[in-house]
Amino acid sequence: MSHHGKGAEPRLTSAESGQSRDPDVSAPSSTQNAPLLRAIDVRKAYAGRPILAGVSLDVAPGERVALTGPSGSGKTTLLNLLGGVDRADSGRILFEGRDTGLLDGDGLSALRRTAFGTVFQFFHLLPTLTAAENVELPLQLNGMPAGERAARVRGLLERVGVAHRADAMPGQMSGGEMQRVAIARAVAHRPRLLLADEPTGNLDSMNGTRILELLREITDETATALVLVTHSAEAAGICHREVRLRDGLVAG
Numbered sequence: 001m002s003h004h005g006k007g008a009e010p011r012l013t014s015a016e017s018g019q020s021r022d023p024d025v026s027a028p029s030s031t032q033n034a035p036l037l038r039a040i041d042v043r044k045a046y047a048g049r050p051i052l053a054g055v056s057l058d059v060a061p062g063e064r065v066a067l068t069g070p071s072g073s074g075k076t077t078l079l080n081l082l083g084g085v086d087r088a089d090s091g092r093i094l095f096e097g098r099d100t101g102l103l104d105g106d107g108l109s110a111l112r113r114t115a116f117g118t119v120f121q122f123f124h125l126l127p128t129l130t131a132a133e134n135v136e137l138p139l140q141l142n143g144m145p146a147g148e149r150a151a152r153v154r155g156l157l158e159r160v161g162v163a164h165r166a167d168a169m170p171g172q173m174s175g176g177e178m179q180r181v182a183i184a185r186a187v188a189h190r191p192r193l194l195l196a197d198e199p200t201g202n203l204d205s206m207n208g209t210r211i212l213e214l215l216r217e218i219t220d221e222t223a224t225a226l227v228l229v230t231h232s233a234e235a236a237g238i239c240h241r242e243v244r245l246r247d248g249l250v251a252g
Contacts, residue, residue, distance in 0.1 A: 057243060084111055187222065
């Protein structure tokens with residue numbers, strides 16, 4: 001799988017922001033601007049057990065960051081905090097300079113609906129909706145007119161290679177097809193940040209490789225930032241930078 005970025009752009013070094021990736025994956029030029037997303041000394045415990053013990057992380061606009069580390073290191077917990085699904089016990093999370101910890105439930109929901117997109121390991125498509133209806137749903141929730149919705153859904157399904165499955169229900173699709181639909185749904189409202197939790201973990205290697213290439217291409221085309229939780233070296237390889245967690249802290 002090719003990991004070539006677009007042009008000779010500046011690259012993140014380990015001294016600047018963590019472990020650099022494959023030299024063929026060029027960091028976006030927007031990394032020179034203010035961070036899109038910041039986690040500052042974030043801590044989280046469940047039932048008295050520390051999960052995150054003071055994690056700080058910056059993500060630039062258009063940057064792809066892999067969160068790696070052993071099971072139980074806090075990767076998914078951090079992803080949930082970054083996406084506003086859960087709240088930190090202490091520390092701050094800033095999105096476009098705005099402290100998401102100061103938002104109420106409605107404010108967080110609005111942010112997730114308009115600015116964030118999420119891709120899950122197990123797809124989470126609504127089983128009673130067709131592929132097209134699943135992709136259309138976030139556009140409907142955001143009040144997009146019907147004609148514009150239909151055109152965007154059609155274009156997205158073509159882009160991810162499943163236009164021929166537009167009327168299929170999730171139960172009629174393969175895992176690879178469902179994940180392609182899930183990616184189309186996640187980017188339908190043109191989010192500035194895409195969060196992915198083991199998006200290839202439930203796929204065979206061939207489909208997994210195709211999904212990773214699709215994520216890389218779409219985030220390049222749209223300049224969408226990606227935070228990707230993974231155990232896979234291949235998945236981390238599409239990212240500009242890898243941040244490894246261990247025992248609730250950024251390792252090394």
